[in-house]
Amino acid sequence: MINVETFLVAPRWMFVKVSTDDGVHGWGEGGLEGSADVTAAAVTALAEQLVGEDPTRIEDHWQRLTKGGFYRGGPERSSAIAALDQALWDIAGRRLGVPVHELLGGPVRERVRVYGWIGGDSPGDVAAAAAAQREAGMTAVKMNATAQFPPLPSARDVAEVADRARQVRAALGDDRDFAVDFHGRVSAAAAPRLIEAVEPFDPLFIEEPVVPEQNHTNLRRLVESTSRPIATGERLFSRSDFLPVLQAGVRVVQPDLSHAGGISEVRRIATLADTFGAVLAPHCPLGPLALASCLQVDFATPNFLIQEQSLGIHYNRTGELLDYLANPEVFTFVDGHVARPTGPGLGVEIDEGAVRKAHERGMHWRTPIWNHPDGSFAEW
Template identity: 60%
Template sequence: MKITDIETFAVAPRWLFCRIATDEGIVGWGEPIVEGRAETVRAAVHELADYLIGQDPLRIEDHWQVLSKGGFYRGGPVLSSALAGLDQALWDIAGQAYDAPVHALLGGPVRDRVRMYTWIGGDEPAEIGEAVAEKISQGFTAVKMNGCAVMSRLATVRETDAMLARLQAAREALGPDRDVAVDFHGRVSTANARRVLPLLEPFHPLFIEEPVLPEHAGKLAAIVAASSTPIAMGERCYHRSEFAGPLQAGVSVVQPDISHAGGISEVRRVAALAEIYDAVLAPHCPLGPIALAASLQVAFATPNFLIQEQSLGIHYNVGNDLLDYLIDPSVFQFFDGYVQRPMAPGLGIQVDEAAVRRADETGHQWRSPVWRHSDGSFAEW
């Protein structure tokens, strides 16, 4: 079997898909994307495709080594995300070639269902309570919320109180048997994190995500020591080597993104590294259906897996959502907050190619918003 063609498709709301075709008629799909940089990643995918055309798609590990190291300059979000999508598509082909789901090729399932969480929005406590109640009615047992919007470099009392009020509203709506994770998106400084994180402990967050920016990972040991709540990070890390320092600092939850961190091949290695440190895997995935399908294949084969993010109904997905690009959307049906193990070959989904090609005719130009502090200076989004 040989690879004959590699195509890319920019599809709303902010995704990029790739399609690898073979001379035996087997087609694999992947999702290589850096949100807000779709065209840049698209160009990188086609540069890497030059090597893959004519190759045996089943030599996945050899291709990963060549594509990640063969250009001399390595890593970074663009190259790692381009590689990630191609890697997903190669695993999809392999599963179909061997008539097995990818998790079977990764050593077989270690669980029968995977717990999912969903996002909630809301600026005021009452809105948070309503959002949580809606997700509970949909069967979810875990939600994630932003810890804050723009926050001063050293938070005021009012900012801190508003953050606590929102989290308290979520905890009261969830009750004692459900979970809330808190995402700070790198919006707080190290000093701020050490001050506010202990205040969250009474609300028992499942984890606190990215309290500081990844470039301040050297401060994580102090942040871990400041709070008993598990600290999570990793959505902006692109190689297993970038997780070593945070794990040594005591991070409890690693969150590589399967569309950014080198695909299925690398994310499973990150999970194995985390297991050495008694840390768990909770893959980042506010993306499209292919990324979610690939994440779930890893989740079912990973012993130290915790919970899976997914983006159905998230505010980014206005106008188009995950299920719009699938022939059979029932594969992502959630029961009591869980998804059942997919049994179909490959990634376990059937991409609606006609819908993807129609969407690519329009494409998208999604960009991250730019936030500013009250004095007009740049603020982290």
């Protein structure tokens, strides 16, 4: 291994390129949204352990990168390791001329179901957006339940959430699915009322009803309060993080391949989930390398459910999913599904010139800071 480079690119992504002394290179993505520059610095620091080493020793590198420091963990470090891990798997597949899922035991399906986003951060026009996704051939969508939300909602607040779910169900019909993302924006006191309000419209799952730091105190109660599956996991980064939420009864796990230790760790998280009868639905409102990595795991994972993807998402105002690809056809969606990629490694070819130009222009995306009407902090 001779070189590791990081690239900050619009709209809010961080790519990593790992080059080897035999001319083979691999790409990964690990830009923790809002802290991509911090994650890039972590990649640079961690890469010191890889220089001069055999890139095919992926598991050995993962163990050393995650456990080699006295102080361990954290989203920035885990995201940096995820990017490097993806790049090493990409190199392994390219050297052998096979897609990564062949190295994970081979495919268990020939196509993967995907969903798109509607409504934005402050959801609006959801009926029209859902109808447009249906017309485009998508079989599932996801939307935020609400924008910033009071700790104890009024009857109108709850009714507005329910009405959005009603509109989407009417626009999609009963042969399509939608999921509702609470995004950790609602309080533990409000969550049961909102879950009850959207239940009649049969969402595929209800996501992140409380912030992760409340999982240990509130999640089991919420799981037991509803017949709809509860999903969570985009802000969990390891098997040890997922164990208590699985024990609490969550049945849809959503690790992010660019945050939760990469392909190596998410593969293990999926296996852990399977022992609880839970299914995998990887979080991925990110770029092409993140999605490519997700798909490699999806095609080799028996307990996979559905895959998030960012084409047309409200964050992609200054860059789109396909902008940095030389082979964008790999992400062609037909009837709400994507076919099994057959190219080597992650299965995508990066337009390196476009990436370098975007990096020169720079990217400085930060997490929005929201306030309640009284001026106090509100969860985004």
